[in-house]
Amino acid sequence: MKRWILSCLMFFAVPAHAVLNIEITGAGEHQTPISLVRFSGDAAIAQGLLELVSNDLNRTGLFKLIDPAGKSPHEPRDIRPAEWAGVEAVLIGTVEPQAEGKVAVKFRLLDLVRNAELMSQVVTAKEDQVRAIGHRIADLVYERLTGSPGVFSTRIAYVSRDAGVYRLVVADSDGDNEQALLTSREPIMSPAWSPDGRQIAYVSFEKSRAMVYVQSLTSRQRTLIADFPGSNSAPSWSPDGSKIAMVLTRDDESQIYIANSNGKHLRRITYSEAIDTEPSFSPDGSSLLFTSDRGGSPQIYRVSIEGGNAERLTFESGNAFSPRFHPDGKSFVFAHFREGVFHIAVYDIESRQTQILTVGGWEKKPSFAPNGKMILFATELQGRGILATVSSDGRVKQKMVAQRGDIREPMWGPFLK
Template sequence: MRAPAILKRVIGPFVASAVVLAAAPASAVLKIDITQGVVDPLPIAVSVFHATDEGGRKAARDIADVVTGNLERSGLFRPLDRRAFIQTPEAMKVQPRFADWRVIDAQALATGATTMLEDGRLRVEFRLWDVFAGQQMAGLAYFTAPSNWRRIAHLISDAIYQRLTGEAGYFDTRIVYVAETGPQTARIKRLAIMDQDGAHNRYLTDGQYLVLTPRFSPTSQEITYLSYRQGTPRVFIYNIDTGQQEVLGDFPGMTFAPRFSPDGNKVIMSFIKDDNSDIYTMDLRTRQIARLTRSSAIDTSPSYSPDGSRITFNSDRGGTQQLYVMNVDGSNAHRISFARGRYATPVWSPRGDLIAFTKFVQGRFFIGVMRPDGSGERLLTESFLDEGPTWAPNGRVLMFFRQRPTRRDGSGGETRLYSVDLTGHNERRVVTPTQASDPAWSPPGSAPPLLR
């Protein structure tokens, strides 16, 4: 027992002096602050996967192509030209020769292998490498029906995105939108759904009735939207799996601008009565209706905060159309937009930190974001007509629709979907087979579950 105490006494001073000695040189280390860097997209090499047998050969190339396309569209990555690659997929079976990839300036490298199993399933193996550190950053293996190869490619894209940005990916998601065909005077509008990259496009309604503002359920395979099916515009719910449509609530008049609550149990919408629109919710299980606003002004476009505690909406109760935020029970409604112009279609970010909106000022439309307290307003896009922002599930990217008129009076031209990064960079058109408007991004993992 005594020995340790003595040891402590003897060694104690030495330890203390050692600490002092260790601390002294540390202060002499040259310290440099690095505050600037390159904002260019990260150079990444996505190699064609190694097909271990003939069955997996097509998937090996297709998956790499889809991953490359996803990463490129995100604007955060610059996939390198495969013709510059030195090492073949076969040669990388064990581990890549990192020097070969450093030479072409790749900072990250994605490799993989595909195998057709005896039971008919496809096995896809994927690895992500840090080229300069010479380390594996991620490794995953999937088993699935060969027809699901595209989903696998999206999941791999998500894994790469998440590992390199720290943020969840949004590639395994879908977009529901309104497909528009025909002349402006006799427009046919159909509900359509597609993968985030434009693949698997299909139409949900036949275009017999006008449809508007589709929104995804966060929890089920359902879409709520506005349809003229019953003559007056009413809010409907559409089941993607069954194709069933159902009018929502027994409102004596026009309901519009629907949106699900974050838990998926309620739909919040506007209801017009006597030329006055107020905000209502309907519980999907009990079918109970609750009124949240009671102003004589037009209150519309409600959107929940992701935690379900607050609601943002737009109202002209102050004279012009502006953004407001209120508690989920309708109390404490206060205005948050005060700059010049009119504000509409507020949408709360899935992150909760921002609200996206459409702004109209001096004859131009803008898509912008501001904090929920109204501060930090930033405008991301500008055109003759930009409208209807929707958030990617990770709160990093916005999609909206834009009309480019061909005539001076604003008629003619095309209506198309666009996406833009939260920074205002990387604005690009979303390819759809027809003209399109009113996009809504699905929540993450909304696609049917995948066999693994």
């Protein structure tokens, strides 16, 4: 098993925002050998980009980064394939200053096996957006070499709890660049991304009980969309963004309802005498997965958005919680509690097979990256809640250790459109 500790690299990469150390274990079944050459031009920006792209690619476990060993080509004509034995692809590029504090980053990805250019692009941005450029480059390299879009430019949301203060945080997918959307003395739960990535629905106890709010990431404006008597919780957006499924106890038990995304036109979906909770829309918008203890213990069920009979999907020993669909709709991830610990597990709907991906611990609230290749979840290290990811085949794992606070309730955001 290969093992990298990237914290030393992070020091160079993003000194101003380095709030997380990342520890990676495991490797993909096949690792593509790739060399990243530091771009020419502004040395600080070039170094920052190199570290960022290296870290992004390393975290997937799908690449073997090979040191260029002093070679520094910046144009295709500078590359002599004989000098790059064992390297399948090389990333080269230039950083050129532009007017008004902008930079133009031109980069190319070359396939040394087929002797072909896989990609050539120019990205222009302000100097302080180097992180965004680096993630974008890593996304494109990942896509060209694996066939799936990269998710390094996407964002995640989670709740941090520190000395009695709760914060709803939005951060880059590597956990860096944190921004607090809400700070409260009362608990915050269950952040849920709108499909366009512009709004987050969540549960806040600021009015002394659970109510559902929707907040814009750009204007920061927020709307209270459910404040019925009892608890209002577990928001989940429909794929087209027009509806929100949520759980209300206004008619006694925790039951699932669907409303327009402004909370209007409420419609009850489940009718049970059990706890029905954690609805999650299927990618085609036609059905919901949810957690219910109607069969005696909490397990995962599926129901049409028109309501009607629910179908039980998991028959696990122990309990199953927090289902979230894979983007292809063919499987879902859930938190499996058995023999005193939680595991992250994936259930394949057609074969009805469950695959456990993690060794177990206080592992909760999993969600897929929008490309379906990684799963983000909450776990614990030395008594503190932290973020972790596992590749969807279970081979590559990473822990993201925040320097402060207890981290809970993560949710991976969508592709930004």
